[in-house]
Amino acid sequence: NAGVTQTPKFQVLKTGQSMTLQCAQDMNHNSMYWYRQDPGMGLRLIYYSASEGTTDKGEVPNGYNVSRLNKREFSLRLESAAPSQTSVYFCASSEPGLGTEAFFGQGTRLTVV
Amino acid sequence: GQQLNQSPQSMFIQEGEDVSMNCTSSSIFNTWLWYKQDPGEGPVLLIALYKAGELTSNGRLTAQFGITRKDSFLNISASIPSDVGIYFCAGQIDNAGNMLTFGGGTRLMVKP
Numbered sequence: 001n002a003g004v005t006q007t008p009k010f011q012v013l014k015t016g017q018s019m020t021l022q023c024a025q026d027m028n029h030n031s032m033y034w035y036r037q038d039p040g041m042g043l044r045l046i047y048y049s050a051s052e053g054t055t056d057k058g059e060v061p062n063g064y065n066v067s068r069l070n071k072r073e074f075s076l077r078l079e080s081a082a083p084s085q086t087s088v089y090f091c092a093s094s095e096p097g098l099g100t101e102a103f104f105g106q107g108t109r110l111t112v113v
Numbered sequence: 114g115q116q117l118n119q120s121p122q123s124m125f126i127q128e129g130e131d132v133s134m135n136c137t138s139s140s141i142f143n144t145w146l147w148y149k150q151d152p153g154e155g156p157v158l159l160i161a162l163y164k165a166g167e168l169t170s171n172g173r174l175t176a177q178f179g180i181t182r183k184d185s186f187l188n189i190s191a192s193i194p195s196d197v198g199i200y201f202c203a204g205q206i207d208n209a210g211n212m213l214t215f216g217g218g219t220r221l222m223v224k225p
Contacts, residue, residue, distance in 0.1 A: 004155070033212070040122065042201055042215035043156070058212065090155050102213060104155025 002026050006091050006105035013081040013112045021076040021108050023091030031094050032074035033058075033102065034066060036087040043090060049074055050096065081112045116140075119202050119216030125224045126192045134200060134219040135186040142204030145178050145185040146213065150199040159200075160187070197221050 004025045013019055025032065030051045035043040035058075045058030049068040063085060065077045074093075078085060088109050094102040119136045126132055136145070144163055148156035160171050162178035162185060169176055175188045185204075189196055202216040 035215075040217050042117070042119070042217045043213075044215070045212055048212060092155070101158045101161070104157070106153065106155055 004091055004093055004103050004105035006089075006108050008108060009106065010109050011111070013078075013110065015082060015112060017081050018077070018079050019081065020078075021089055021091075021110075022073070023075065023105060024073045025091075025093040025103070026072065027093060027103065028071070029093035029095050029103075030071070031096055032068065033092045033094075034064075034074070034076045035090045035092065036060065036085075037090060037107070038087050046076065046089075081110075083112045086110060086112045117202055117204055117214055117216035119219055121219055122217065123220040123222065125222050126196065127224045128193060130192050132189040132192050132196070132221065133186060134202075135184060136202035136204075136216045137184045138204060138214075139183070140204075140206075141182040142206055142214075143182070144205040145176070146203045146205065147174075147176050147185070147187045148201045148203060148215075150201065150218075152198070156201055192221075194223055197223055 007022045033048040034046040037043045044060050046064050047066040049055045052071045055066050067075045088107045090107050091105045092102045094100050117136050117138050146161045147159045150156040160176040165182045166180050167178040173190045199218045199220050201218050203213040
Protein backbone atom coordinates (compact mmCIF):
# COMPACT_ATOMS: atom_id res chain seq x y z
CA ASN A 1 0.00 0.00 0.00
CA ALA A 2 1.99 3.00 -1.25
CA GLY A 3 -0.60 5.72 -0.51
CA VAL A 4 1.11 9.08 -1.02
CA THR A 5 4.73 8.99 -2.16
CA GLN A 6 7.02 12.01 -2.04
CA THR A 7 10.48 12.40 -3.51
CA PRO A 8 13.08 13.28 -2.50
CA LYS A 9 13.02 12.69 1.27
CA PHE A 10 15.88 15.09 1.94
CA GLN A 11 17.39 17.93 -0.07
CA VAL A 12 19.92 20.68 0.50
CA LEU A 13 19.84 23.65 -1.87
CA LYS A 14 21.91 26.77 -2.22
CA THR A 15 20.10 30.09 -2.23
CA GLY A 16 18.84 30.81 -5.73
CA GLN A 17 18.78 27.22 -6.92
CA SER A 18 15.59 25.68 -8.22
CA MET A 19 14.05 22.30 -7.63
CA THR A 20 10.81 20.36 -7.97
CA LEU A 21 9.28 18.22 -5.25
CA GLN A 22 7.37 15.28 -6.63
CA CYS A 23 4.21 13.74 -5.20
CA ALA A 24 2.13 10.82 -6.42
CA GLN A 25 -0.91 9.08 -4.93
CA ASP A 26 -2.40 5.75 -5.86
CA MET A 27 -5.78 6.11 -4.14
CA ASN A 28 -7.55 7.75 -7.09
CA HIS A 29 -8.24 10.85 -5.01
CA ASN A 30 -9.44 13.99 -6.72
CA SER A 31 -7.91 16.54 -4.34
CA MET A 32 -4.22 17.01 -3.61
CA TYR A 33 -2.36 19.49 -1.39
CA TRP A 34 1.06 20.81 -0.53
CA TYR A 35 1.77 21.92 3.04
CA ARG A 36 4.87 23.17 4.78
CA GLN A 37 5.58 22.42 8.43
CA ASP A 38 7.60 24.75 10.61
CA PRO A 39 8.18 24.39 14.36
CA GLY A 40 5.27 25.67 16.43
CA MET A 41 3.24 26.64 13.38
CA GLY A 42 1.55 23.42 12.43
CA LEU A 43 1.06 22.76 8.75
CA ARG A 44 0.33 25.64 6.44
CA LEU A 45 -1.24 25.17 3.04
CA ILE A 46 0.88 26.31 0.11
CA TYR A 47 -1.24 25.25 -2.88
CA TYR A 48 -4.00 22.78 -3.52
CA SER A 49 -5.67 21.12 -6.45
CA ALA A 50 -9.34 20.36 -5.90
CA SER A 51 -9.45 18.25 -9.04
CA GLU A 52 -7.33 17.39 -12.06
CA GLY A 53 -6.73 20.48 -14.13
CA THR A 54 -7.26 23.01 -11.33
CA THR A 55 -4.87 24.58 -8.85
CA ASP A 56 -5.40 27.30 -6.26
CA LYS A 57 -3.29 29.26 -3.80
CA GLY A 58 -3.36 28.40 -0.15
CA GLU A 59 -2.17 30.40 2.83
CA VAL A 60 1.54 30.75 1.90
CA PRO A 61 1.95 30.47 -1.91
CA ASN A 62 4.67 33.07 -2.48
CA GLY A 63 7.87 31.62 -3.93
CA TYR A 64 6.20 28.42 -5.12
CA ASN A 65 4.49 27.07 -8.20
CA VAL A 66 2.59 23.84 -8.70
CA SER A 67 1.56 21.54 -11.50
CA ARG A 68 -1.24 18.98 -11.40
CA LEU A 69 0.29 16.75 -14.03
CA ASN A 70 -2.53 14.22 -13.98
CA LYS A 71 -4.88 12.79 -11.38
CA ARG A 72 -2.05 10.93 -9.64
CA GLU A 73 0.69 13.54 -9.57
CA PHE A 74 1.02 17.01 -8.06
CA SER A 75 4.44 18.70 -8.07
CA LEU A 76 5.74 21.71 -6.16
CA ARG A 77 8.44 23.89 -7.68
CA LEU A 78 10.78 26.37 -6.03
CA GLU A 79 12.11 28.61 -8.78
CA SER A 80 14.69 30.46 -6.69
CA ALA A 81 15.12 28.93 -3.26
CA ALA A 82 15.51 31.17 -0.22
CA PRO A 83 16.57 30.29 3.34
CA SER A 84 13.02 31.13 4.49
CA GLN A 85 11.87 28.10 2.51
CA THR A 86 13.80 25.75 4.75
CA SER A 87 11.04 23.52 6.05
CA VAL A 88 9.47 20.09 5.91
CA TYR A 89 7.08 19.77 2.98
CA PHE A 90 4.12 17.41 2.99
CA CYS A 91 1.94 16.35 0.13
CA ALA A 92 -1.55 15.05 0.89
CA SER A 93 -4.55 13.75 -1.01
CA SER A 94 -8.21 13.27 -0.21
CA GLU A 95 -11.63 12.86 -1.67
CA PRO A 96 -13.86 15.94 -1.66
CA GLY A 97 -16.27 16.33 1.24
CA LEU A 98 -16.29 17.43 4.85
CA GLY A 99 -14.40 15.19 7.21
CA THR A 100 -12.91 12.95 4.56
CA GLU A 101 -9.49 11.79 5.60
CA ALA A 102 -6.47 13.49 4.09
CA PHE A 103 -3.61 11.03 3.61
CA PHE A 104 -0.13 12.47 3.94
CA GLY A 105 3.19 11.49 2.45
CA GLN A 106 6.29 11.04 4.61
CA GLY A 107 7.55 14.52 3.92
CA THR A 108 10.53 16.17 2.24
CA ARG A 109 13.01 17.87 4.54
CA LEU A 110 14.44 20.83 2.61
CA THR A 111 17.33 22.97 3.79
CA VAL A 112 18.29 26.12 1.88
CA VAL A 113 21.73 27.46 2.73
CA GLY B 114 -6.99 33.61 7.27
CA GLN B 115 -8.32 31.35 9.96
CA GLN B 116 -6.07 30.51 12.87
CA LEU B 117 -6.26 27.68 15.34
CA ASN B 118 -4.69 28.15 18.75
CA GLN B 119 -3.64 24.80 20.16
CA SER B 120 -2.50 24.25 23.74
CA PRO B 121 -0.41 23.19 25.39
CA GLN B 122 2.50 23.43 22.95
CA SER B 123 4.26 20.57 24.70
CA MET B 124 3.84 18.34 27.71
CA PHE B 125 5.56 15.50 29.44
CA ILE B 126 3.59 12.39 30.20
CA GLN B 127 4.17 9.53 32.55
CA GLU B 128 2.81 6.16 31.60
CA GLY B 129 -0.70 5.77 32.92
CA GLU B 130 -1.50 9.48 33.09
CA ASP B 131 -4.45 11.07 31.33
CA VAL B 132 -3.65 13.79 28.81
CA SER B 133 -5.78 16.66 27.59
CA MET B 134 -5.22 19.20 24.82
CA ASN B 135 -7.47 21.69 23.08
CA CYS B 136 -7.88 24.00 20.14
CA THR B 137 -9.72 27.27 19.86
CA SER B 138 -10.49 29.43 16.87
CA SER B 139 -11.95 32.83 16.12
CA SER B 140 -13.75 31.27 13.16
CA ILE B 141 -16.44 28.64 12.91
CA PHE B 142 -15.51 25.28 11.44
CA ASN B 143 -17.90 22.64 10.15
CA THR B 144 -15.57 19.74 10.86
CA TRP B 145 -12.83 19.22 13.42
CA LEU B 146 -10.14 16.60 13.00
CA TRP B 147 -7.34 15.37 15.21
CA TYR B 148 -4.10 14.02 13.69
CA LYS B 149 -1.01 12.42 15.18
CA GLN B 150 2.46 12.70 13.69
CA ASP B 151 5.24 10.26 14.57
CA PRO B 152 8.86 11.30 13.97
CA GLY B 153 9.81 11.21 10.30
CA GLU B 154 6.25 10.52 9.21
CA GLY B 155 3.30 12.49 7.93
CA PRO B 156 0.23 13.12 10.11
CA VAL B 157 -2.32 10.32 10.44
CA LEU B 158 -6.00 10.92 11.20
CA LEU B 159 -7.14 9.86 14.69
CA ILE B 160 -10.67 11.22 15.03
CA ALA B 161 -13.06 13.26 12.88
CA LEU B 162 -15.94 15.29 14.37
CA TYR B 163 -18.84 16.43 12.23
CA LYS B 164 -21.47 18.04 14.48
CA ALA B 165 -21.39 20.70 17.19
CA GLY B 166 -21.49 19.01 20.59
CA GLU B 167 -20.42 15.65 19.20
CA LEU B 168 -18.34 13.48 21.51
CA THR B 169 -16.43 10.67 19.79
CA SER B 170 -14.12 7.97 21.11
CA ASN B 171 -11.48 5.87 19.42
CA GLY B 172 -10.02 3.45 21.94
CA ARG B 173 -8.30 5.51 24.64
CA LEU B 174 -8.90 8.72 22.71
CA THR B 175 -11.92 10.95 23.20
CA ALA B 176 -12.57 14.16 21.30
CA GLN B 177 -15.37 16.70 21.38
CA PHE B 178 -16.63 19.28 18.90
CA GLY B 179 -17.48 22.43 20.84
CA ILE B 180 -21.03 23.76 20.86
CA THR B 181 -19.93 27.10 19.40
CA ARG B 182 -18.07 25.24 16.60
CA LYS B 183 -15.00 27.29 17.53
CA ASP B 184 -13.21 24.78 19.71
CA SER B 185 -12.39 21.13 20.25
CA PHE B 186 -10.52 19.03 22.78
CA LEU B 187 -8.74 15.69 22.69
CA ASN B 188 -8.24 13.48 25.74
CA ILE B 189 -5.96 10.47 25.95
CA SER B 190 -6.60 8.17 28.87
CA ALA B 191 -4.02 5.92 30.54
CA SER B 192 -1.17 7.07 28.30
CA ILE B 193 1.42 4.60 27.04
CA PRO B 194 4.91 5.24 25.62
CA SER B 195 3.75 4.95 22.01
CA ASP B 196 1.46 7.95 22.55
CA VAL B 197 4.57 10.12 22.21
CA GLY B 198 4.44 12.32 19.13
CA ILE B 199 2.91 15.56 17.88
CA TYR B 200 -0.87 15.95 17.91
CA PHE B 201 -2.54 18.42 15.58
CA CYS B 202 -6.06 19.71 15.53
CA ALA B 203 -7.41 20.75 12.15
CA GLY B 204 -10.55 22.57 11.13
CA GLN B 205 -12.39 22.33 7.88
CA ILE B 206 -14.96 24.69 6.40
CA ASP B 207 -17.47 24.01 3.74
CA ASN B 208 -15.72 24.85 0.49
CA ALA B 209 -14.85 23.05 -2.68
CA GLY B 210 -11.16 22.99 -1.85
CA ASN B 211 -11.60 20.74 1.15
CA MET B 212 -8.75 22.61 2.82
CA LEU B 213 -7.62 21.98 6.38
CA THR B 214 -6.43 24.68 8.77
CA PHE B 215 -4.02 23.22 11.32
CA GLY B 216 -3.21 24.18 14.90
CA GLY B 217 0.41 24.58 15.95
CA GLY B 218 0.59 21.11 17.46
CA THR B 219 1.03 19.61 20.93
CA ARG B 220 4.23 17.65 21.42
CA LEU B 221 3.90 14.78 23.89
CA MET B 222 7.11 13.56 25.46
CA VAL B 223 7.83 10.93 28.09
CA LYS B 224 9.03 11.97 31.54
CA PRO B 225 12.48 10.65 32.26
